[in-house]
Amino acid sequence: MALMRASSPHARSGDSTGKVMLQVAAATVPGVLALVLYFGIGVLINIALCTATALACESVVMKLRGRPVGFYLRDYSAFVTALLLGIALPPYCAWWLPIIGSAVAIVLAKHLYGGMGYNPFNPAMVGYVVLLISFPVDMTRWVGPAEVIQGAPSIGEAFALVFGNYNVDGFTRATPLEIVRLNESVLLSRLYEMEPVLNQGTIAGLGWETASFGFLVGGLFLLFRRIITWHAPVAMLVTLSFISLLFYDSGSSLSEGSPALHLFSGATMLGAFFIITDPISGATSNKGRLIFGAGVGLLTYVIRAWGAYPDAVAFAVLLMNFAAPTIDNYTVPRTYGHKRPRRATDVEEQ
Numbered sequence: 001m002a003l004m005r006a007s008s009p010h011a012r013s014g015d016s017t018g019k020v021m022l023q024v025a026a027a028t029v030p031g032v033l034a035l036v037l038y039f040g041i042g043v044l045i046n047i048a049l050c051t052a053t054a055l056a057c058e059s060v061v062m063k064l065r066g067r068p069v070g071f072y073l074r075d076y077s078a079f080v081t082a083l084l085l086g087i088a089l090p091p092y093c094a095w096w097l098p099i100i101g102s103a104v105a106i107v108l109a110k111h112l113y114g115g116m117g118y119n120p121f122n123p124a125m126v127g128y129v130v131l132l133i134s135f136p137v138d139m140t141r142w143v144g145p146a147e148v149i150q151g152a153p154s155i156g157e158a159f160a161l162v163f164g165n166y167n168v169d170g171f172t173r174a175t176p177l178e179i180v181r182l183n184e185s186v187l188l189s190r191l192y193e194m195e196p197v198l199n200q201g202t203i204a205g206l207g208w209e210t211a212s213f214g215f216l217v218g219g220l221f222l223l224f225r226r227i228i229t230w231h232a233p234v235a236m237l238v239t240l241s242f243i244s245l246l247f248y249d250s251g252s253s254l255s256e257g258s259p260a261l262h263l264f265s266g267a268t269m270l271g272a273f274f275i276i277t278d279p280i281s282g283a284t285s286n287k288g289r290l291i292f293g294a295g296v297g298l299l300t301y302v303i304r305a306w307g308a309y310p311d312a313v314a315f316a317v318l319l320m321n322f323a324a325p326t327i328d329n330y331t332v333p334r335t336y337g338h339k340r341p342r343r344a345t346d347v348e349e350q
Helices: 002-007 017-027 029-039 042-064 069-073 077-088 096-113 123-134 155-163 176-182 188-194 208-224 231-246 259-264 268-275 286-306 313-330
Strands: none
Touching (some): 017 029, 017 208, 029 042, 029 208, 077 096, 077 123, 176 259, 176 286, 231 286, 259 268, 268 286, 286 313
């Protein structure tokens, strides 16, 4: 019996859920540092508010369910959800936005379905989309890069923007994706010359492209550590590159932007390496992850180009979360000891 147990086809790892989550959090550091460098400490305020709310909600729900609070807090899943949501929110948004978004993510998107391991939708993206649909004006006020607005808000101004009635409009600027999407009058090359956010950047807008490279570096770290697999991120990025190149018209006034703009602006890299790699709400097999990632890449471009939201990663992820069970049904790998793959809906023969 001992020999049989030792030879069973099980993969073992010394990494607990908590250790994995902490490595995911550590991988966001380059991107977060870039965001803070260009957009100021509002990013850190968002993360702090999201984290405090998420941990409080997690504690209350676990207490109500009669579960050991400390044990579940130490898996750090609530912290990572809060971290990703805080990164996605506009810096210096009103304090109640991170609180509402985090509460929705933890209570409704996670625990309403039974907690970690049972949620069909990515909690951070649910929180983000609920906020975007409910408070579209507040959620689209993104602060411009410090170089463009002649310096990021000071610490005093930052807290006044978040907790007071200070007018954030003086610091806000359209994002690169918004600038290109709303343009209908000049060639893309001329637009890049006119817009400071674009002409002070290299390929996809000052600040945004640096943060995207930061999240790319973090994603490569996760791949190196084998925390995630390459299938979903590569499928998403390749599909987004292909479809944006296919519809790129070399820069007319109606152009939706180059592949470089779509790859290194907005939440593309954050989504590719930190959102769609969620093992719970995404596809489970490698073939399924390829399909899942390709679907997110395609939907991201479709919504960006012809939908109502310039940065569509969250919507694309949630739509593919809907499709994940069907994808899994048709991409179940061959089980050890079986001659052919079986669909999840196949009935075992008696």
